[in-house]
Amino acid sequence: MTTKLFGTKVARVEDQRFLRGQGRYVDDLLTDDPRLLHAAVLRSPHAHARITDIDVSDVLDVEGVLAVWTYDDLVDAMAEPLPLLIPHPTLTHGRTQYALAKDEVNYVGEAIAFVVAVDRYVAEDAVSRIRVDYDYLEPVVGIAAARAADRLVHDDVPGNIGARMEQETGDARAAIADAPHTLTLELDIERSACTPMEGRGTVARWDPDTSRLTVWSSTQTSTGVRGCVAAKLGLDLAKVDVITPDVGGGFGVKINHPWPEELLVPLAAMTLGRPVKFTEDRREHFISSAHERAQVHHVEVGFDDDGRLLGLNVEFWHDHGAYTPYGLIVPIITSTQLLGPYKPLNYRVVFESLYTNTVIVTPYRGAGRPQGCFVMERTMDAIAAYLGKDRTEVRGTNFIQPDEFPYEHGLVFQDGRELTYDSGDYPASLEKLKALVGWDEFEQFRAEMAAQGRRVGIGLACYVEGTGVGPYEGAHVHIETSGKVKVATGLTSQGQGHQTAFAQIVADTLGVRFEDVEITTGDTRKMPYAVGTFASRAAVMSGSAIHLASLRAREKALRIAAEALEASEEDLEINDGVVSVRGTDASIDLGTVAVLSNPLRYAFDEASKAATQFSVGDPGKPPVAEDDEPGLEGKDFYSPERSTFANGMHAVIVETDPDTAEITILKYAVVHDCGHLINPMIVEGQIHGGVAQGVGGALYERMVYDEAGQLLNASFMDFLMPYVTEVPTTIDIDHLETPSPLNPLGIKGAGEAGVIPSAAVFAAAIEDAEGFPITAMPISPSELFALRLEHADH
Ligand code: MCN
Structure with a gap:
């Protein structure tokens, strides 16, 4: 291929439409069709309850209501639980929800009844007239409660454990026991959500003359929606068309598994013979779509005088929410990609995937890697601090070297295949990063800032990312x-x-x-x-x-x-x-x-x-x-023989206010290797977007549940996202291009890279500024302040 455009910064053709407000999203469709109907959903107000009675008798009297359905109205495949998209042999107790709750609800937001009316206002009014009697059950909220297991999310899942999975290469515990130095760490990451600008949405139209169903869905997987709709509604696949118009962000949450509304809307369109639309509102997005990230990790590491890893033993607990529609993909990614660019030859990882009475967990941009990177990079920093070595030196000691590719860790991925890194040059990336962020000059900068009474810190974090699956x-x-x-x-x-x-x-x-x-x-x-x-x-x-x-x-x-x-x-x-x-x-x-x-x-x-x-x-x-x-x-x-591994390294310089503990970003640098770049401007845009999302995840965003399983911040008034004022306006990016040998263009993926190291890199920089360990993310100024008091006491 002659490369005239490949590798150049061609301006995005789609942006003209987007920037002028000419994008066409699901909610913009069929708006002129007078026959269009609108759906609304009654959602559980309780985190855990048995449904003893549902009374919809008041609803059909409401003018403009055409249908109200509960579980009892569903038949055939629709009355079965929703599919478990990616099963895994270790997921011994996988559970999925029903399109409408059958006799029990397991999180605030779970769909119970579905109303179709002439407009959304009427549909919402009708929803408020449905009366449900519940037997309230004590909910299980958070990993600690799930592990305590003195109450269960699902009666038939002992210990709230959906799955327990273990992998080991070498003999990690023996290597740690024999190692000259050992450390243990407890590391937590809280639950967050990806919050795309556009929530989930579906419109469906049934043509009785041709028996053809057309579904427009704000989805990341139109063929997935098609397959699920056809199977669940008993339709010939050839009679279902799924069209995805513009989508205002997905970030993982719009992968179809399927969502209840993605099935109920087409069913309603077929049953009522009129087009039907459902558009999720923001509160619904928070309480009834999906979250991710919440994991608690226990780490034991053994290393030598140079900081070389001899044995690494990681146990972690993954909060899976109430159901497992996506199988174990998130914790499996954490467990297998945690090692990043390093080569501990003795590695044991074991995780438990736990049910809680909270919103389901599905992959959110980075999908388990931010947690893994946090664990590995905190461990690297802890080793460097223990040995009094430069943090870049300890990393360099453990890097897989360029001549060691293809590199096999001996770990098995979700699909049962051995995890193999195809290419990369981690030492070269690190050198670039050090130059880009000014690593070697930082101590001088720190001293200058200290002379002005200002407190600064620098951190770095490295990651790999299996892409192009x-x-x-x-x-x-x-x-x-x-x-x-x-x-x-x-x-x-x-x-x-x-x-x-x-x-x-x-x-x-x-x-x-x-x-x-x-x-x-x-x-x-x-x-x-x-x-x-x-x-x-x-x-x-x-x-x-x-x-x-x-x-x-x-x-x-x-x-x-x-x-x-x-x-x-x-x-x-x-x-x-x-x-x-x-x-x-x-x-x-x-x-x-x-x-x-x-x-x-x-x-x-x-x-x-x-x-x-x-x-x-x-x-x-x-x-x-x-x-x-x-x-x-x-x-x-x-069809590739396996995934290709992109990699990268981020560094950040932060300032922490000595009085208010406010955290300000002074410099953010990224070195990224996604093989040959098709369009460097797009890749850099992806990195910027990922970093912005990562800044949110590290410093602001988290889902806060109370003990009753109520989500306390289910709106943008309460869920704190970074604005342009909090995200660095300049992100220094340098690329390394080690081509993938696995595909004809030598490409590796880039779409999640920006977000993966955020928790790790901010923890490292804040720790460097403050002088005490940061072991839980995200971190707010008040939490940092509390840590200062705690460490001042000691
Ligand atoms: N690209 C390139 N050269 C490369 C690699 C990628 O020019 N060597 C370009 C691609 O052509 C594409 C973009 O970078 O335009 C991202 O490519 P890729 O890494 O293949 O990622 P995907 O296109 O598969 O997008 C998925 C990825 C994921 S998993 C999430 S989550 C995410 C992300 O992309 N969600 C996003 N970025 C997002 N960006 C936006 N605006 N909205 C989302 O929902």
Whole structure:
């Protein structure tokens, strides 16, 4: 591939629409349709209760209400629990909820009844008229209560333990026992949520004439929605279309498993014969979508005088919320990717996944890695502090070296495959980071600031990220007779800039103008086979599939053009959509090649450089080979043998106010390696977004439950997000490009990298400023202040 655009900072084509308010989200759809109905959901006010009676008799009297459903109205597959999307053999006690609670509720927010009415106001009023009798049960809130197990979330799950999983390479406990130095650490991360700008939303329309269901969903996985809707509603898959319009952020929470509303809305559209819409409001998003992050970790580490890891034993407890629709993916990622760029040869990890009467946990950007990075990097800092060594030196001692790739830790991932890092150069990344943040000059800066009575600290954190997970993604490239190129890939976009990055790949691979490429994502009518956008996989998976499909289209274009131009394919080149014979003025544009690919048998007229149609009965040689399919198209799928490992390192300099304990960011630096960059501006945008989200996770955001399982901060009045005033306006970024050998473009993913090391890097910098250990994140000024008092007492 000649790389004219690949690797360059092409401005995002989608931003014109977004910035002008012209984005089209689920809630913008069918607004002019007078037949459109609206749904609202009655949600449990209790964290744990048995439902003894539901009285909906007052509801159907309300003018404008067309349906009110409870569990008893659901039949066949809809009356079964929702699917457990990713089962795992160790998840011995997996549990999923019903689309509408059957006889028990297990978190505040769980769906109990579904009302459809002419508008949302009427639907909400009707919801408030439903009367439910509950037998209140004591809830289990938080990891400590779940472990105490003096009450259970699910009666048939002993100890509230959904799963216990253990992996070991070498003999960690023996290595620690024999090590010259040992340390133990207790490390906590609290529950948070990803809070996209747009909440979940679904619209469905049923066409009785064709028995066809169309669903528009704000989802990360349109094919997943399609499969679940078809299976649960008993429909032929071929009769269900799922279209994903613009999505105002997903960050993990919009991966379909499916959500109750994603099934109930289509069911209502079919039953009532009118289109139905549900749009989640912000409070519903907090109490009835998904959270993540909450884990408690116990670490034992053994190391030598150089800080070399000899044995690492990590036990942790994962708060899974009330159900496990996503299996064990989050704690498995923590347990397997915790080691980051280091090579402890003796590593034992064991976790318990615990049920609590709180909102379910599904992957949130980073998905278990922020917790793992926090554990590993806090451990590195603790070793450095213990030995009195520079923190970068201890890390360097333990890095996997560039000549050790592919590197196998001996750990097994969710899919049962060995975890193998494909490429990287961690020592080079660290050198870049030190230069970027001014690591070696920091002590001088600290002294200058101290002279002014100011307190500063510096921290760093390193991570790896398995990206581009399979099994596959596909692409269909179609060159139109106008010369425009239409490309469909099945995964969805939530703001990552796919239209731009993918068009760059097509433009370079095919040799067409960037402006002539149109990318469609997340429409099962155009590409019914796809997996979805999560795990930083789109660039690797769809990027590779698009490249391969473009190559196929290119091959065909060259074959037809060679025949038309009476030249050899090897002598042809394609630039700006024109195929020409190198060194001559003979040429044909791709639009004309597309015409020639038509089986109506056109011929190419050199003089006019146009395709002319044979008249009936004309003799002549058809330019399309007999065994060619009509149309100038290429279709291909990409399926990698395993994930590719991106990596990176962040450093931050913070100032902590000696009086108020306010934490201010003075400098933030990132060195990132996602292999070959398709579009550095997009990757940097992804990193900026991730860092902003990470600043929130480290310093501001957390889900606060009381003992009764009520979420106390289920609004943006109470859930504190960083504003532009809290996020660093400048983030210094440097890239390292160690290509992945696993895909044709040498790409690794980038979409989650910004958020992974945040908790670790801020803890390190605050600890460095304050001089006492930071072991729990997030941390607020009042918590920092309390720690100061505690440590002053000792
Ligand atoms: N890219 C690139 N060169 C690379 C790698 C990536 O130019 N070597 C570009 C890609 O072309 C793409 C973007 O960077 O435009 C992110 O690519 P990738 O890492 O493949 O991630 P995905 O596109 O699969 O997006 C998923 C990832 C995840 S898992 C979460 S969570 C997340 C994230 O992306 N959610 C987001 N970034 C988000 N950004 C926005 N605006 N909204 C979300 O919901």
